[in-house]
Amino acid sequence: MCNEMTTSLKTEVLESPLEIVLKGSNTKFITAFKELLLHPVYSRPTLQFIESSVKLAPNRARVLAESEHGRLIFIQLLKQTESWYSGEDNFYLHLLNSIISQLLSADLGNLFLSTFSEPIVNEDERLSLLKIVDAAIDSLLERKSTTLDCQPLLEILFRDFTTASAQAIPFIRSADTSPEYSDSLLSQLTNIWNRLIVLLDIYQTILDNQPSLKPEILKDNIIEELVSLLGEAQKSLPRRSKLADLEKSASKSSSGNVSDHDDLDPKDFPLIKGKIIYLLGTLVQENKQVQDLVRQLQGLELVLTNCIIDLNNPFIRERSILCLRYLLANNPENQDFVAKMEAKETVSEDALHEAGYETELVNGKLALKKRT
Known part of the structure; x- marks a missing residue:
């Protein structure tokens, strides 16, 4: 059928706007379109046709979300x-990236993210959409x-x-039992992990x-969600910081036999805590209200720990120290909280020093001060 419909597409579809094809009632065209996208020869020109149509008039891409076809x-x-x-061929991804870029530039990103969610698409297709949107x-x-306004995307x-x-938490809570799935x-599990990473x-x-969007992002309960997920991860996810793990990683790196993430196990939800x-750290910077909220949610001690x-979370130490610096900046309550933890020897002195602080005795009590 694919060969039979190719001539029709060349004479009727490729000479017509994308809207005419997708709004029409001829299901043969749609079937042919889908088959051409799967065809090793015709998939390229078919995707090019869609991309060029959207590029010439981005708003016409609405038909991809608003019509059944x-x-x-x-x-x-x-x-x-x-x-x-x-x-290995990036040609298709380049065209797909171009299509999504046109949608975003035409303020259609929210329409597509809203339309192509469950049950319209399954979780794997949703992940694919998020990956393309991210890129x-x-x-x-x-x-x-x-000029790209990301504000309309924030709610979705x-x-x-x-x-x-919410989907990740049951898997995370089971991680320390080494379950067989x-x-x-x-x-x-892998899909959920990937979606969290991409988001x-x-x-x-x-x-x-677009740092000006920080207040808009904070209007949602994003801090509560982040600290809650971090707390669940801290309780159950394994940490790879043993000497044997470090030596193994160093050996692989020096021999050139390892890529950035090829030894990470999705069951451990790697990279999540570091991200x-x-x-x-970005959200608390120069915002005392958010600094206080993180402390009230027990997030400050999570950052400290x-x-x-942790090889499952590259650069987490550096990111935690930077986040700690932002949490302590011009915030006496957070500084007092950390000083009390230091008195109980639950805080790394080195971490405090790298964050730019040190302890001192004031009236018989430990307090934090900036290092000079």
């Missing part, structure tokens, strides 16, 4: 995305000449994050490039 085609793109990520936001914000990003966090459950990265990218602490090396 458009949704079917876009879902087919999402189904293909993971195989494109694992392939597109990153590339758009790198271009200083491009927070919804996705709270959903993924079925293939289906392991696939679900944390999106938040960080937005804050790094949460990094994001917390991560001022050590």
Whole structure:
């Protein structure tokens, strides 16, 4: 059928706007479209046709979300995305990134994130969409000449994050028992872990490039969600900081036999704690209300306990020390809290020094002061 429909597409579809095809009632065109996206020869020109149509008039991409046929085609793109990520040819991902970038630039990102959620798409397709959105936001914000307003995306990003966090917690609580999962459950766990990673990265990218959106992000209960997830992770997830682990990692690195994350096990939810602490550091900076909230949620001690090396969370020590510095800055209550922990010998003196503080006796009590 694919060969039979190719001629029709060339003479009727490629000469017509994308809207005519996707809004039409001819299901043969849609079936052919889907088959062409799977075809090793015709998938390229078909994707190019969609990309060029959207590029010429980004607002016409609404039809991909608002028409039944458009949704079917876009879902087919999402189904293909993971195989494109694992392939060596970046051509398809480049075109897909261009399509999503056009959508975001035309303020259609919220429409697509809202439309292509469950039950319209499954969890794997949702993850593919988030990955593409993450890459597109990153590339758009790198271009200083491009204007991208991420504010409309925040509500649905927070919804996705709270959903993924809730789904992750049962798996995280089981991590210290070293459970054996079925293939289906392991696939679900890996999907949840990846979604959390991508969402944390999106938040960080937005804050790094559009810090003015921090108040909007804080309007949601993002601090509560982050500290809660960090607390669950701290209680149950294994920490790889033993000498044997460090020596093994150093040996692999020196021999060139290891990539950044190829020895990480999704069941340990690696990278999560480090990314949460990094994001917390960005959110608490120069904001006493948020600094206090983190302390009230027992987040300050969580940051303090991560001022050590953990191979499951590269750079977590450095990120924790930086976050600690922001938590203590111009905040006497937080400084007093840490001084009391130091008196109980539950705080690393080295970590305090690297954060720019040291202890001193004042009227017989330990207090923190800035190092000179």
